[in-house]
Amino acid sequence: MQQPYLMYLGDVPDQLGAKTAKGIVDWRPEWCLGQLKLEGCKADLGIDNITIAEAAQKGAKTMVIGIVNSGGFLPKHWIADIIEAMKSGLDVASGLHIRLSSIPEVKEAAEKYGRSLFDVRHPTQDLPTGKGTPRSGKRLLAVGTDCSVGKMYTTLAIEKEMLKRGMKADFRATGQTGIFIAGSGISIDAVVADFISGAVEILSPENEEDHWDIIEGQGSLFHPSFAGVSMGLLHGAQADALVLCHEPTRTHMRGLPHQPLPGFKECMDMNLQAAQLTNKNAKFVGISINTSGLSIEEGDALLKKIEDEYGLPTVDAFRTGVAPIVDNL
């Protein structure tokens, strides 16, 4: 995908529906030229409202539909805008479940105007099976006690901190929001099961010895819906460094009220055992806690308690930053 982006919000009914778009603006504000909202849109990214024509004139290369809606379909009344964007010289990228290319008018317009369509949820390249053959370069992977506990945020913050220090680092995206932020990546949970670890090997290939791939994790080994994805990620990543992510107000595994959360030790032990199958030197280098649901005092106390108990740098990636984790590499 080429940058900069025009952010298309359509008429999503709430801010949550624009979560992907908001993540892109948070992490790549310099890529986001403006937002386009239809009447009734209840989300706002806090950036300029611009038209497709203005975006094209300002040099936008891709119109991003960074929207989550239930069902993942594309509202019919957005199609005219998508075609208009391509007519104006923009590619179109979508995070919806439905493929843009499965909509005949959209596909025809892409051919007519010579533009590209990107469906970031759907891996398009041919993938190999994983091999587990040791490869050069360093890799860090975020793992979680649960889904949605800050793995993307933590890995993006680590990449940013490393680049600030002049280290060689690349964030490697494994989910749709991350892919828009990185400009590339593979939506690992959409890969055919046989190719999970192979996809991660392709995503974070061999590199210079002092280069770090910072791999966004997905799911949790302890989530009964998605643990296969997490397991393949661990094996494919050949991570040297693992960071455990956690959200302390969670009372059960996301979406499964009957499913308790794992303990930290149990969670770290199992992740480490899996990681060491393909990299014997894998170890935990830090813990990242999303304390936004706690008061500052409670949050600070929790970080200190966990740091003392596990002897690892423990941060809130948003509030305290991830410098202590990078120091520990």
Added chain:
Amino acid sequence: MQQPYLMYLGDVPDQLGAKTAKGIVDWRPEWCLGQLKLEGCKADLGIDNITIAEAAQKGAKTMVIGIVNSGGFLPKHWIADIIEAMKSGLDVASGLHIRLSSIPEVKEAAEKYGRSLFDVRHPTQDLPTGKGTPRSGKRLLAVGTDCSVGKMYTTLAIEKEMLKRGMKADFRATGQTGIFIAGSGISIDAVVADFISGAVEILSPENEEDHWDIIEGQGSLFHPSFAGVSMGLLHGAQADALVLCHEPTRTHMRGLPHQPLPGFKECMDMNLQAAQLTNKNAKFVGISINTSGLSIEEGDALLKKIEDEYGLPTVDAFRTGVAPIVDNL
């Protein structure tokens, strides 16, 4: 898929290419009316050679292309036979990578003659994500130290032994050969990663309390290519009973010369930990060793040694039968 089958071998160049077909004949001889070989075919199933017309006349319902070839394509000169079979009233089922319905002449003929096409490698139903909600009925799952160590053979033998004893049991197929043998199933390694455990929940749904689903395993938690599939299987199965399968002449993980095999204890511990996430009562009930690469004396000695060391009924499913494992349930 409807039985009985006409087994189509085309002109495969060796017996290994007909491995799937051979498995079907071994386990469901009563379903296999005959085989159809083209000139140059080097495989043989040891059953009658018959024509499509004879098969139709004998009541065959499905022509099975139980062939493995490198690339998974369909040789062009087989297409006429496939169309002929449908014209004669048979459905056609294939274990090749290529979808029958992706071949225009074949698809047209299916519509023209009102026949069904089955591509057993490709799940067709919409799958849910796994939930891990406890469900009724009993389930047994085979797990392995590696891929291709006898999981299908062991589970089929356990189903057979249970049915012989008048127990309620169903073999649940998770791979292509198993699907032909069961007449239904889901090729788990071809499912999209997000739905691995959900597919297994659908495959082995709630049932009577004294009914056993005997679930064919896939891969190994210790195989860097396929462990995600094995992990999702463990979580989706909610197995009460696990059987460890092993092939004692294996010197490294299949296809990966650099990757050592896990020890039994390590392998059982990790499988048990994963299984207990969705069924706290999961336990190992037996060990199944494929001793075909050893002499009878060596094989017997090995079974005894393992049985003594781990305190679990240890069998060769082919040579000694699986009765001691069923006794232990």
